[in-house]
Amino acid sequence: MKAAVFESTGNPDAVLTIKDLPEPEPKHGQVKVRMLCCPVNPSDLMFVRGQYTLSADLPATPGFEGVGIVESAGGGLRAKMMLGKRVAVLSRRGGNWAEKNVVPASQVIPFSNLLTGRLSQEQQATFFVNPVTAYVMCRNVLRVPSGEWLLQTAAGSVLGHMIIRLGKRFGFRTLCVVRREEQVAELKSAGADAAIWFDPNEHSLDQFRAAVAAATGASTDHSVVHSAIDCVGGATGSAVVSVLGKRARMLAFGTLSGEPLTIPSRSLMTPGASISGFWLGNYMETLAMPAKLKLVRTVSGLIREGVLASEIGTSFSLDEVTAAVQAAEVPGRGGKVLLNIAAE
8 A cells, every 4th residue: 555654754845755565454443444535734744853742653654634434443343333434533643644544443533424414525634633623622621701812823824713713603802823924914804803923033022912912902910811722832832821811721732833831930820820731632532432423513513614614725646745745834825735545
């Protein structure tokens, strides 16, 4: 079978190649999925670079998310129940950028018209990493109240746009932090309640704090930001911590900067604020199958409404993986880059 493989970590367009590999076979509790379509997500590219939470067991194949059809099962009731089903594959160890992947049956979720309604293959392929993450962080973990502010970094991303739409749908206000000045007008036109340009290389922490206060109608001494999500880390994430209000909570769910948070303890002590890590794979493991299916049904409805629909950009074949990862890293690109691996 064909698979995108990297034998050493590095820039994805330099280290990824297409190889013919032996077809994997499922063991007890596992299923073999014939992959149809996968997105190119930032987490996949960080995995190839060796910057992700999980280290690759080289040689390795990227791809944490995708859609496919269960072709065989290695035994066990849950695995056998998935036979022949079209499923979302949320693989914690990657491997989806291949014609076949073997994963635990607990890491696939069935799609059906009864459960999800009619979703396009593109929306099924991009179902979890952005739509489910956005919904769970805002509605299930932070539970942002109507009328309250939610601050988000890297707000120009696909997930960032989803959170703006969630705010409109459920009544919370979005304060969007972006690194490029031209994104401010773009996000306001997309429905953001406020947008701030902040580049740690050009702006001071005091300037950031003043901008947040002006955007929210508060003072620098009495922040009204009680919920925040950060996928950047480094100086940007640390700046967000400095504007958290009383009993505020920030979710750290990414490290796009590659740098750690550096914050004085008093930034948390004085307002009684807290920082929690969020990783979708861990969250999904806490849910029993009925709860997972309920979540899928809810998110599917919001995708059909357009609230959590992924903007789709360019599609490539598996053989074009080098071009795909290059396209995914173009600043300001429009929509999610996809790998079309096989016809149904």
